[in-house]
Amino acid sequence: MTRTNTSDRSWTLPAGALPDLLAALAATCELWTPRPVGGGTRFLPHGEDRPLDLAQTPPAHSVKAVLFPNPETLFTYRRNGNDVALTPPEPDGRSLIVFGARACDARAVAALDAVFLGRSIPDPAYLERRERLCLVGLACVSPAATCFCHRMGSGPFDASGMDVQIVPLDDIYVFHLLTKRGEACLAPFRDRFEAADGDTLKKVAATKAGLEGAEPSVDFTALKDAVKQHRDDPYWETLAAACLGCGICTFLCPVCSCFSITDTGNRRGGRRVRYWDACMFPAFTKEASGHNPRGDEPARVKQRFFHKFYYSIENGEPPGCVGCGRCVIHCPAGIDIREIVSRFQPEAAS
Amino acid sequence: MNRSLFVPQRMEIVKVTDEVATHDIFTFELAPLGGGIAPYLPGQFAELSVFGAGEAPFGYASSPHETGTVRFTVKRMGALTRELHRLGPGAVVGMRGPLGNPFPLDRFEGRDLIVVGGGYAFTTLRSLIATLLTDKHRKRAGRITLFYGVRHPGLFLYKGELDRWRTAKELSLHLTVDAADETWKGPVKLVPDLVRDTAPATENAVAVVCGPPAMIRFTLPVLETLGVGEENILISMERKMKCGVGMCGRCNLGPRFVCKDGPVFTLKELRELTDDY
Numbered sequence: 218m219t220r221t222n223t224s225d226r227s228w229t230l231p232a233g234a235l236p237d238l239l240a241a242l243a244a245t246c247e248l249w250t251p252r253p254v255g256g257g258t259r260f261l262p263h264g265e266d267r268p269l270d271l272a273q274t275p276p277a278h279s280v281k282a283v284l285f286p287n288p289e290t291l292f293t294y295r296r297n298g299n300d301v302a303l304t305p306p307e308p309d310g311r312s313l314i315v316f317g318a319r320a321c322d323a324r325a326v327a328a329l330d331a332v333f334l335g336r337s338i339p340d341p342a343y344l345e346r347r348e349r350l351c352l353v354g355l356a357c358v359s360p361a362a363t364c365f366c367h368r369m370g371s372g373p374f375d376a377s378g379m380d381v382q383i384v385p386l387d388d389i390y391v392f393h394l395l396t397k398r399g400e401a402c403l404a405p406f407r408d409r410f411e412a413a414d415g416d417t418l419k420k421v422a423a424t425k426a427g428l429e430g431a432e433p434s435v436d437f438t439a440l441k442d443a444v445k446q447h448r449d450d451p452y453w454e455t456l457a458a459a460c461l462g463c464g465i466c467t468f469l470c471p472v473c474s475c476f477s478i479t480d481t482g483n484r485r486g487g488r489r490v491r492y493w494d495a496c497m498f499p500a501f502t503k504e505a506s507g508h509n510p511r512g513d514e515p516a517r518v519k520q521r522f523f524h525k526f527y528y529s530i531e532n533g534e535p536p537g538c539v540g541c542g543r544c545v546i547h548c549p550a551g552i553d554i555r556e557i558v559s560r561f562q563p564e565a566a567s
Numbered sequence: 568m569n570r571s572l573f574v575p576q577r578m579e580i581v582k583v584t585d586e587v588a589t590h591d592i593f594t595f596e597l598a599p600l601g602g603g604i605a606p607y608l609p610g611q612f613a614e615l616s617v618f619g620a621g622e623a624p625f626g627y628a629s630s631p632h633e634t635g636t637v638r639f640t641v642k643r644m645g646a647l648t649r650e651l652h653r654l655g656p657g658a659v660v661g662m663r664g665p666l667g668n669p670f671p672l673d674r675f676e677g678r679d680l681i682v683v684g685g686g687y688a689f690t691t692l693r694s695l696i697a698t699l700l701t702d703k704h705r706k707r708a709g710r711i712t713l714f715y716g717v718r719h720p721g722l723f724l725y726k727g728e729l730d731r732w733r734t735a736k737e738l739s740l741h742l743t744v745d746a747a748d749e750t751w752k753g754p755v756k757l758v759p760d761l762v763r764d765t766a767p768a769t770e771n772a773v774a775v776v777c778g779p780p781a782m783i784r785f786t787l788p789v790l791e792t793l794g795v796g797e798e799n800i801l802i803s804m805e806r807k808m809k810c811g812v813g814m815c816g817r818c819n820l821g822p823r824f825v826c827k828d829g830p831v832f833t834l835k836e837l838r839e840l841t842d843d844y
Contacts, residue, residue, distance in 0.1 A: 291573040291574065292573065292574045294618040294619075296618065299579075299657050299658060299659055300577070300600070300659050301577060301618050301659050301661075303574050303575070303577065303661070305571070305574050332813075332814055332816075333814060336812050336813045336814060336827065337812065337813075337827065338572050338812060339572075340572060340814060341571070341572050341573075448842070474814075474816070475815060475816030475817065476809070476810075476814070476815050476816070477809050477815065478573070478621070478622060478809045478810065478815070479621050480618065480619050480620060480621045480622075482619060483619050484618065484619040485619075487618070487619060489573070489616075489618075489621075489622075491573075491809075491815075494815070494816075494817070496816065496817070501807075501817050502806070502807050502817050502818075503807065504805070504806070504807045505623070505644040505645035505647075505648065505807075506644060506779075508780060510806065510841075520819075523821075524816075524819075527822065528819065528821065528822035531822040532822055
């Protein structure tokens with residue numbers, strides 16, 4: 218939670234002053250804000266073209282798209298006679314501010330870090346953005362019915378992974394500065410804020426207290442041990458019978474980060490790009506010979522949940538689910554990850 | 568900052584060898600354009616790029632003592648390999664490697680080695696045997712028994728080298744085909760049957776198996792029946808891979824990745840990890 222509640226690290230901003238603050242940040246930083254596209258809010262480069270949407274909870278699309286863009290150019294190639302020139306993209310030197318991320322998405326960054334920074338060589342493009350990242354999070358004051366972050370060891374006011382946490386009160390925003398990076402990003406705009414007084418901090422504490430007391434967290438080690446015992450459970454076939462294999466769960470998941478790599482262009486020139494891929498697709502593992510180690514739907518459904526609740530934990534990485542509920546909302550077959558968690562750890566559902 | 572994880576080294580094709588009677592398996596010899604060849608060991612692999620067609624993983628067919636160039640033997644199979652097969656000497660391709668872990672050469676010291684290969688997956692085993700026959704390793708290794716089977720005699724890779732190995736005193740070579748032609752004087756049987764009928768000594772043996780899934784599936788019980796323990800059977804796994812470094816998510820066997828934790832696993836490890844090997 219917040220590291221300190223002294224007022225020199227808790228500032229208030231009148232709600233009406235937010236647009237000007239964002240415009241000022243966008244002038245010097247790479248700023249991403251949640252804004253509606255169709256019916257779903259996603260993080261976009263800040264602009265006046267669409268209104269800010271801090272209400273949709275959670276935003277339909279997660280912060281994943283900012284740190285792990287889809288698609289992303291790894292390098293361009295241009296043929297010159299027999300030889301070929303390879304040019305990686307230029308890094309961006311500006312701070313990268315993501316504004317309005319919820320606790321679930323902020324926690325998911327740790328899981329993305331494990332994949333992109335936790336291997337023998339860090340992913341250079343991810344690292345470059347991660348080093349510039351200032352995550353300005355937003356406490357959830359009205360979680361959705363599908364939210365289950367409490368069960369995944371978090372809560373709507375969890376600030377882990379955030380550099381700044383904003384708590385919306387009636388007509389003000391309270392900005393809690395949690396890290397040096399958060400302070401550095403907002404320090405140039407200090408005169409737009411006022412120090413939070415004791416009454417304001419009491420209101421924040423009361424709001425937070427009102428959202429606690431939900432379901433307890435699962436024991437991830439016990440869950441892993443239970444899931445691990447069910448490699449041959451016919452349950453996976455039952456789930457697979459309903460699953461359409463559309464992959465929406467993986468694309469909207471803030472943690473799922475599987476990708477493919479391909480060339481776009483022709484033999485003379487083009488780009489090598491990576492793009493989001495999904496374990497739910499048969500071609501994900503299909504080899505050129507035709508052999509497919511996960512050629513049937515039950516194997517793919519099992520892979521998704523095993524990765525989230527068994528492999529991640531076994532490898533000492535953060536759990537593969539942060540309880541955002543996006544897959545619950547959008548699965549066309551009504552597959553509910555909360556039921557899967559309950560099945561393997563029924564005692565935690567009480 | 569290192570921005571080169573996914574940017575391959577440029578390699579010039581210096582030689583292309585047509586390996587088999589069906590003319591669909593070529594060996595590409597590559598020389599680096601700028602920079603040297605990163606040190607590698609048998610069993611490791613690299614991602615080869617054909618710009619415009621993409622990237623795919625291939626085990627090194629060359630051996631580290633063969634300096635200056637690297638070789639990969641590639642069967643024409645899909646879109647990328649079709650494009651690669653169109654290229655000749657002078658063309659520039661990309662290489663990222665070495666990736667993955669090599670065969671545990673230290674574990675082979677003082678042990679007899681049973682090597683079982685089938686089809687074009689033999690390429691990695693060629694790198695292993697060529698390495699073990701160098702002066703550096705020869706003195707430390709026990710006897711090598713090599714089983715290698717293909718569908719018909721025209722499909723053996725590295726024929727010149729197989730002829731030399733036939734007379735190497737450290738190695739006993741057992742070749743087999745599924746179907747013979749008039750030139751073939753050896754056994755006509757499947758690889759697992761050849762291993763069973765030959766029954767190499769197993770008291771002090773480590774086995775290495777690399778080949779198509781069906782060959783692996785039927786060879787493993789034969790080796791176990793002969794007395795090789797599951798911890799002494801090494802299998803080089805193949806999976807579709809993109810990144811080669813444990814990020815893209817597709818080549819996992821349970822909680823481990825073929826690319827970064829393999830591609831070489833013991834049978835004991837595989838049984839704990841997955842149903843599919």
